[in-house]
Every structure is written in C-alpha cells, then in structure tokens.
Amino acid sequence: MSEYFLLFMGAAIVNNFVLTRYLGLCIFFGVSKNFHASSSMGLAIISIMTMSSMLTWTIEHFILLPLGLYFLKTIVFVVVIAVFVQILEMVIKKFMPTLYNVWGIYLLLVATNCVILGVPLINAEANYNFLKSTVNALGSGTGFAIALILFASLREKLQFSDVPKSIEGLGIAFILAGMLALAFQGFSGMIPL
Amino acid sequence: MLTAIYAILVMIGLGMMFGLLISFANKKWSVEVDPRIHEVDEVLPKGQCGGCGYPGCMAYAEAVVMNPNVPPNLCTPGKDAVAKQVAEITGKKAEAMETVIAFVRCAGTYEKAIRTGEYKGVKDCVSANILVGGDKGCTYGCLGYGTCVKVCMFDAMKMSPEGIPVVNPDKCTGCGKCATVCPRTIITLTPPGVMVKVNCNSHDKGAIVRKHCKAGCIGCGMCSKDCPYGAIVIDNFLAVVDSKICLEKCSDPVCLTRCPTKVIRPAIWGVVPGKELREEIKA
C-alpha cells in the first residue's frame, strides 16, 4: 500500500512532470494564460493520462511483448492514444455536451502531446505492472494538474504586474516557471525512486 | 523475418481496427457545426473592436451566419471588402457602407484653453470628468488625458503635445470605440472627405466660450449666413455642419475664411491644430 502511495507522491510532486521532467511544456505555457482553461485542462489530462496508460499497458503486454515487437512501441502508442482521444472526444461531444463545453476542446490538444505519450513510455521503461502504471499515470497527471493550476493562477496575478515589455508573455512565463521549479526543489530527495 | 511479418500484421490489424472504429464513431456521433461561421471568422479582420455591436469577431460571425436579419456590412474596420466577402459566404445582399472616420471636435489646446485647476490623479478623461467636471475651464472641451487614444486598437489616434488627440485618417477604421469612451462626446464619426468641420463642442454663450478658450465656437452665425447651401446651422450657440450637403454640393468653402475664431476648418492629420491655424493665418 505505502509503495503505491510513495509512487503516487513521487510522480505527483517530487518528480513533477513539468517542473523536473520538462514534459508537456507546450500545454503548460499555452493553456496557463487562463485560469479556467487550465483547471479544465488539468482534469482532462488526469483522466486521459490514466485511461491511455491503462490502454497502452494492455496492448504492450498482450500484443507487442509476446510478438517481440518492443521496438514498435512508439508508433503503436502514438496511434492508440490518438485514436482513443479522438473517439473519446466524439463520445463526450455527443453524450455529455456540458462536459464537452468545459474541457472538450482540450481533448484534441492533448492527443499528440508528450505528457500523454510520456507516461506509457516511462511505464514501459520502468517495467511497472498494470496497477503501478495506472498509479504512476494518475500521480503524473495530478502533478501536472497541480503545477498547471498553480502556474495559471500565478500568471493571472502577473497580468496586473508591471512586467518589462521585452519579457512580457513567454519570457516571464519561463522565468516564473523557473521560480516555481526552484520552489519545488525543496521536495528533492524526499522519496528515493 | 518473422518479426517483420508480425510487425506488418500488427500494424495492419491495428490500423484496420482503429480505422473502422473512427469511421464508425464519426458516422454515429459526429455533431454538425455550420462551417460558414469559421469562414466568416477567417474573413473578419480580428480587431475584436466590437464596432459591430457584438462582443467580438467570432460572435459577429456566428450572428451573421445564424441570424438572417443580421446584415453583412457591420464590420466597420473591414470596410466594403469584408462586407462583400461576408455577404458572399452568407448569401446575403451587401449594401454599400458609409465610410466614416473619427473626428475630434475640440481645438482647446493647452495654449488656447484655460485649465482652471490642477488635476492630480489617474490619467484618464473619465476619471477627471467625474471630479466636478475636471480641470478644464470649458465644460464641453477635450480634457486631454487620452482615454480615446488608449482604446484605439488600430493605432490611429495620438495625443498631440498640445493636449488634443489627432486622428490618422489612413489608419482610422471608424469603429467608434473612441467616441463611446469620450466622457464629453467630443468625438464624432464623419465622412473623411468633408472639407468643413466644426472644431468645437461648446454650447456655451459666446462670452463664456471666450472666457475659457480662444479657439471655441462663439455661435456668431457668420458661417451659417455665408453658406449658400444652408449646410450650417447654429444650434444653441454651436455651428453644426450637415456633412452630406457639404460633401455633395460644396467645392469652395467660403465659410472657412470668415470664422472669427477659425474654429471651422478642415482637420489634417499630423499637424497640430494650433500650428496649422497659425500657418493658415500667415498664408
């Protein structure tokens, strides 16, 4: 039990996806301009990450590994996730329009993104079992969502600041992310992985 | 070799499976959105100025496509070209739209008009105006804190060093944003070609105007008498020009010469009213 908890915390906070692993930066900088968008995006990421991790684990362990096609994993994962997200988007659009309005548009954005693809690859590399991969995906997604929401609220506050013109926008976002990463440094060494 | 075959098989299998899934889902669950909305949105100039009366370009695009009563020529920045395209996409009839540009009806520069007080606070006309009317002696005149300049999205307005905003007719799209934010409604939208414009907004009596400003309309009525077409009337101590008559009939504006305070004259971009006036008098 505690093993899974540590895995979750490690993925969520200590080895935060954005701030220490540098994954999903495009979304991180793109979506965080708006607080509401980023909180919806966070939710979307958590759920898609978990589901796609489960899906890819199944495919990896029941199709690729038995056939010795480990080298195909990148291609297969990408395609699987893309298709899965596409279908998910259609289903939500059709059957849950309110939910679609909240985070539907972000679904396609994440379809071919390194955060989503990164988790199955990390799982495959670390050779986690099904439950562990799921927990890892959940933790990574949560960590991403936390960082995204914090970052978005910080950026929203920065709108009211007097940022020098030359670093307005992306420049200050990077510097801010650096400072947030600096704060997250405090957790380093907390959970040995 | 076997691996290669497996690889091909797996790829084909997965491809077929996903292809089928997607096409199935597409057929079953796809939701239609009118593609014309996006087309219209693409055509619009994306100034998001709100000149059309909708909260943004996308909103107007949606309205003009979905609502048959919304005319296609509401986009003022886009002028006729955009109106034509929008009309084409939506199948509506494009009516010619009147091009207008902003015009500042005040010539009360720092030099000409008295400032009775010393305003200290937010550099904004609305803010100054709520404090018992601001610091300018003339209660109709431009306060000169540049609220209109700040809201202009097309960089068409600038504050002259003498305290009156000037409009660049090449850049002004006539969206009217500046006119709505001016607390003293000094800015109006007029056709760009009009020769004669009244550079004053004061309905005060001549004596009071004179007390506050050297460049104000005192309502003497000379221009009104001079104009052979009756395009100028005096409304409550202020000369008002009917730009339509002016534009159509008049080629030689005699009214310009006789105005005692030189408040009737064409406005020229890039030249501060005060200087321009001096040159005119010299010439």
Added chain:
Amino acid sequence: MEPKETTANIQKPEKLVITSSPHIHDTESVTKIMWIVNLTLLPAAIFSVINFGIPALVTMLLCIAGSIACEAAIQYWRKKEITVSDGSAVLTGLLLAMCLPPGIAWFVPLIGAFAAIAIAKHTMGGLGYNVFNPAHIGRAFIMASYPVAMTTWAVSRIGNNGDFAGAISKIGTLDAVTAATPLGILKQQGYDALVSSFGGQMEMYQALLIGNRGGSLGETSSILLILGGLVLIAKKYIKWQVPVAMIGTVGILTWAFGGKAGLFTGDPILHMLSGGLIIGAFFMATDMVTTPMTTKGQIIFGIGCGLITVLIRLYGGYPEGVCYSILLMNAVTPLIDRYIFPVKFGALPEPVKRS
C-alpha cells in the same frame, strides 16, 4: 505632458488642486514600513556579528550593497523612478543575508542579491508585483548553485558557555572551524547526538533561544527575532495569527511525527526554535507582497508553510525547509486570494460567483 505656462494659464492667481476624495491621509507609507521592519531586524543582525565576527558583517554588507546596486541599476535602465531609498531593497538584502551561512565566499551573496532583485523582483515589475519572496528566491537560487558553500557553517564564538566578552574581543578574527547546524546534526546523527553536543537538553533550548549556536547569520537568536516580530505586531504591520499559525503547526506536527519512538515523541521546542523558522514566520511569511491579503488567507498561508516545513524537515532531502515552504506557499497565494475573501457587507444568501 505638462501645460506650458502661458498667459492663459496664469489668469487665475492660484490654481486649486483637484483630486478625488478623500483629501487627508494617515502617516503610514511604504518607506516607513520598510525601514521599521529593517530596524526590527537590526538587533538580531548585530547579535550575529558578535556571534560570528566580522565575516558576518561582510556578508550582510555585500548582500545589502548588491541588492541596492541591482535595484538602482534596473530602475535606471528601465527609466523608472529609482526607489532604493524606500528600504525595500535593503530589507531584501538584509533578509537574504540572514539566511546565509556566515563567512560564505564573497561572490555568493552578490549572486544571491542578483537573483533576489533582478530575477525575483524586477522581472515582475518591482516592489508590489513580485510573486515570490525575493530573499528566499535568492537563497534557494544559491542553495541550488553552491550546495557545499551553503552548508558550511561557522562555529558560534559565544559558544555553549555564553562567553560574550570573548566573542566581542575576537570579533575581527577569522576562523576556519566549521560546525553543523542543530537541524543538520539531527538529520545526520540523530537526536541524542544533538543533545549531547550542547551538553544537555535545557542547555540546548537555551542556546536555541539566545542564539549561541551555529547556523545561518540571522536565524540563531530566536529571542531577538521574536522581540522584533512583537514590535511589528504592536505596530500592526503584521498579524499575530500568521507566526502563531506557522510555528504552532510546526510544533504540533513535529511533536506528533518527529520522534523515532512513535507518535507524539518528537521534540517540538527544538523544531520551533531551530532553523529559519522564527525569522521565516515573523519576517517572511508576513511579507505583505507575497502573502494573501485577508487575515483568514494569511492563517491558511501560515498553516501551509508549517506543514510543508515539517514535511521537508522530517522526510525531505534537506535538513531545513522553511525557505522552500514559504516559496511554495507564495505560489499558492493567488489561489488563496481567489477563494478566500471577506463576506461583503449585507451579503445576500447566494454566494458570489468568480470567473
């Protein structure tokens, strides 16, 4: 654009100033607040010079000079009014120095001051706009850059026997003896080793309170820092709830989870008095710019800081977590401000929706 003095303008004998109401103001100003906070830090700073000698003073001066120079240079470059005289840059420099080990290499304080002022403060626009506490960004920055230098501590010259006179007499000398901080010993050698290094539990508490121990420049003398904090509370510049919430949380949690022998066997007094907790709770967690605005929000901030501090101290890789905890809570501040706000006068039953 100022109007030119022309005949039109000077027709009236005197021009009245118009501004919006109100027309009177109390005597507080940013400058006054900042300098008073500086003053309240002074006793602890002077104590550190006695305790660690001239190197401590040099570090402090380097930090302050670096901060002032950096702020002035940036403001000059950005063509803004140069506001170094308002004391905020001095305060940042002083606080940064208080978190550094005494006698650290000369360039480290300068880099820290640069990180604090140029990166943390002026990329956001200067005083009032910064999101993170500049002094702590400076410290975390150099902590990550020079981990060895930042954990090399000088020995306390007053020592366990409280030899003030001796410390003052050798104030100008340099010493190469290094010592560990109480929390460092606790992390690496355990509680018993820590107590024995002081020669007894009561002696340890006394040393922690008075400050004759190793550690960062300004964090050793808890009693002087608390006194300074009390002055600020009395002046109503900070709210008593924040330090109480933060120190209390640390106390309770370390008491509960700090001991090796099971629940409620930890030593809360050790944790409450050691490390940067006191200075953090009174001077950093109450920094106006980077903390929530409402009292309720500030209490949440304090509790959060305490929580993360304990988390890092007990389970993290670093022996000390006050700096990071405050930085992390700085990041949460906009969220707190978004959801914690006063209930307006005559509020209607339905809650206000925020976008």
Added chain:
Amino acid sequence: MNLWKEFTKGLIDENPIFRLALSLCPALAVTSNVYNALGMGLTVMFVITCNNMIVSTFRNVIHPKVRVPVYIISIATIVTVAMLTLEAFFPILFKELGIYLALVVVFAIILARAEVFAAKNKVIPSMIDGLGMGAGFTLGMLVIGTIREMIGNGSFMGYQILGSWYQPPLIVILAPGGFIVIGFIIGFMNLSEERKKQKKEKSEIAAGGTI
C-alpha cells in the same frame, strides 16, 4: 535563391524554439550540455527533413480527412528508425537523451511543418524547409546548451574552458535555471527586435513629419 530563403527563415525569423515556442520540452530537457543538445538537434533535423520529404511526395495521395494520422505514423516510423540507429552507433547519447528521443514523435514542430508546408509544396522545397527548420532548432538548442554548459559547468562540449577559479552556479544546469535562461534569451531576442523597431520608427518619423 528562393530555396535559400526557405532555408534561412527557420534560423531566426521563424525559429521554432524562440519564435514559434514549439518543441520546448527538449529545449529544456537535453540542453544541460552542448553534446546532448547537438545530438537532439541533428536527430530532429533528420526526422523533420525525412518526414517533409515523405509527406510532400505522397501529398496528392493522402485523403485530407486522414492526413494527421498518416503524418503521425510516418513520423513515428522515422523516429523509430532514428532511435534504432542511435542506439547502435551512439549508445551513450541514446541513453542520455532517453525518453525524449521517443517523444520526438509528438514534437509539434514536425507535425506543424508537415501540415503547413510539406502538404502544399513540392519535394525539394519541402526538404529545404525541413532542413532549415531543423537547423533553426539545432541552432536554438546549441545556443541554450552553450549558455547553460558555459555558465553552469564552465565547459564547452565537455572541455573545461573557464579556469579552476570559476565556481559555476550549478542551478543553471538544473531545471529552474533552464527555465530562467530560456526566459532571458527570449527577453533579449524581443529586446533587440524592439530596439530595431524603435530605430525604424524614429527614422520614419524623421523622414515623414507625422507626430
């Protein structure tokens, strides 16, 4: 001449990292030293060029509705080939780049070039465009890598440049430093552009006469 333009635009004007803000993950993750940065840059250059070539070759065959999946598969295949090659010939680099190498598949810059350029142009210009963009990406990576390695380690490509007197601030090669360095590089690029613009405006004002 035209081809030269296609090539150079990716270097500065449309630099994928600093201007288009695409592919930021590797720009941070593998730029702590120049060697890795160069390896990553060349790999991406290879992938983007090959992919542009394939896409533009088959541009008239691919049905527009399925074009994105096809592009992705094409990219994924090329990346897999590149990965296997690197693993065989540069095992250390392969290990250092780690998961980011596989993630080249989802770099927005590659898909974007396929969509924006290769799908509409002939083979040769597409390849040049890919080369240019790849070169721009490599250049960006090199700049970041050089700065980070120089400041953070005092070395270049592993060779110690600055003497032993130099005590590097380690933070620059850590995550926070990476973010901050890129932030400042973007700032300086904007600043220089701003200066240029201001100069231009000033000369315009001098020539014109408008206020």
Added chain:
Amino acid sequence: MFRKIKGGVHPHDEKQSTEDKKIEFMPIPQKLFVPVHQHIGQASIPVVAVGDMVKKGQLIAETADGRGTPVHAPTSGKVTELGNYPNPIYGSSLCVVIESDGLDEWQENLLTTRNYENLTPEEMIDIIFKNGIVGMGGAAFPTHIKLAPPKDRHIDTLIVNGAECEPYLTSDHRTMMEYPDDVIKGTLIAMKILGVSKCYLGIEINKPKAIALMLEKCKGTPIEVVELETRYPQGAEKMMILAITGKEVPSGKLPMDVGCVVQNVGSLKAVADAVEKNIPLIERIVTVAGKTVKDPKNVMAKLGTPFSELFKYCGGFTGKNGKLIMGGPMMGQAQVNIEAVIVKATSGIVTISEKDVDYVPERACIRCGRCIEACTMHLMPSTLSILSEKGQHQTAQTDYNLMDCVECGCCYYVCPSRRNIVHYIRQSKAKNAMVRNAIKTGSK
C-alpha cells in the same frame, strides 16, 4: 452606551476650531447664483425670466419630472441672468442669477403658522416637496421621496443622524446645539409621516455637549439618544443602521428594506420649518474651516452664495490654498473654482493649505491588506483599484462587488502606497455606467 462598526478609521477630527462658535447670519451678497440642479435626479426647470423681480421664498425653478425638488429664491431682487455657472456638485449648471435689492422681503402670504398635529402625512409630504427639502448631510437626496417609502415596505425605525463623523465639519453639531427644539419637532413630524414609534438619535461621543443637551431635550419624547463611538464613517446611512439597530442593510438594497429611515438633523430642522412655518429651504448652516481660513465659523448662508464671499466673511485666507473642498475632507468634492456656490448639500467648505496637499505620487499596491481591514463594506479595495487600473471594470463589478462601495475613503486613508483607491473605484463605476448607457441607447 455605544456600539461598534467593523472597519473604518479614526482620523483627527479637527473640530475644535468651530465647534463652540455660534452660528452667524451672513449679510446677503450682491449677487446670488442659484443653481437649478442641487439634488440627485434631473435638473429643475427655471420658471422665472431675465428681468423678473422675485421675492424671498418665491418659486424660481420647478421640477422636471416630479421626482426632483423645486428651488426658491433665497432673497428678494431682480433676475439678471440665466446661465451656466459653477456648481459644486455637477461642475457647472444652469443658475438663476439674482441681484439682491437688499430688502430681503418675503413673498406675501407665504409664511403661515401650522401645527403638524393637525396635518395628515400626505399633506406634510406635499409641504416638504413644495419647500424643496433634500438630505442636507451631503447626499442631497429629496426628502419627500425618502419619507414616503413604497407601501409594501414596513418602516419601524427612524434614525436621526447627528454623528457628523467627517473631520472639520460642525454644522450638524451647531444645529443640535442651537435649534434642538426644531430638530426634535422635525423628528416628531418625520415619525408621524412614517407612522413609526421608535426613534433613535445617534451622536458620536466626541460631541458631549450636544449629547447632554439632546438627552435633556428628548426627555418625555419617544426619541432615544444613542452615543456612538467616534469612528469614521459612522455617519454613513448603512453604518448608522448597523451601529444602532445591529441590522445589515442587504447589498444592493436600501435602508427601508430593513425597516429603517435615516434623516440628518439639518434636514429635520428644515422639515420643521417647512411644516410649521412654510419656510422653503433657502439657506443653510455651513461650516467654513481649514488651516488657511483666518477666522473659521459656522455661517447661516443663503443658497447661491459664492464660496469666495463666505471666505471673505470669514476674514479671508492666511496662506495659499492647495485645495478647496465642499463637504468634509473624507468624502467632500475638491472644487476647481472658488466661485462655486452654496447648495442645499453644502454642509461645509474646507480648505487645505498648499503645504498640506503634499500630493505623493502613488506606487504599486504592496498588498498589505490594510484597506481590506479598513473597508466597512468588507470589499477588497486593493483588488478593485488594480482591476480599474488595468481596465477590467466589468470584472470588478461582477466578481468583486464594485457597486457595493460607498466611497467612504477609508481605503485611501490607510493606504501606505497612497493609491487613490476611491478614485479608481469611481472610475470603474463611471466607465461601467457609460457602457450600460451605450447598450441602453443602442448605439455602437
């Protein structure tokens, strides 16, 4: 006993210069500039023409829509002009210029003697309306509307506002000291009109003499004198109700929604004069104070008297003026023009010397939260000011309760960055109003 409000500030009250000075009747100036717009609502319409001779108390402007108040001639004389002249509330407005004939003759058959006990509430409201009485504490809200709440509101409490929490001002204090019987009569009239049995008179404890006098005079009447803590803005309607009854007026609602009506002591004196003697509101007590005024006084001045005349009467200035404020220094309006005139809402005119203006340029908000603590409406003034600064006026309204602000000024008073938060808030309100109007009129 006194009760407390949350928030607020306690500025130096500076009342000592005038609080013990008897009200002096000022000689009538040569020319009076009587604005036709002295109240909240639409401007009234003049009913006299240039050249007309008017008598004191004669109607000179009639309401435009029946909701405003009429204006009466403050003295007898000749109407020499109808024109725009400075108005301390609206900048400039149409004024009836009356050249005094020096006789100060009442209009014939105007004055009567009535006993309010013989009149019905409707009759009394009509009398109050015809005599042009407005709230004289500074808001200038027409009294006849305030005293006639809609039938579905049940009013149970009348609160008489003698708090006068603004620094410098002593006109209400002097009214209570010198016309206690009129104030009490006015209160009884208002009670009869409203049909309430409970009445409180709230006075801040920095006016012990007024409290003692009113306590004595109120013996045997249903009026209860309540001592209030000295705290600004105790005199604001909503704070007064909170301090006395403990009820919070719901946001966006009026005092009558919690069954209260608040009246200023000055207004009640005017009500008593109007109902019992049919004297219209043509003059009022004005505190002339400030560091540069040579001889600060409480003056009974005719409406339409230019400020400059008042200052002349008070001995002129001892130094250069920086600001001239109509009303108190916390909520009063800075005037551009010393020729602005006394209107019904002018409770005082205060000068601030050039030296004391010390306009400090504002700095960035340092988020200290002092304004949040001082805000009596429990808003977040700092956030409102920042939103206004960045042009997000709509967000301020929808998310941060912009419209609840009463502009009391406590936030600016305590702000260490000297941000004029009130000005920012007023800017937001004005801009939102412009947007609303634009939508309403359907223009672009």
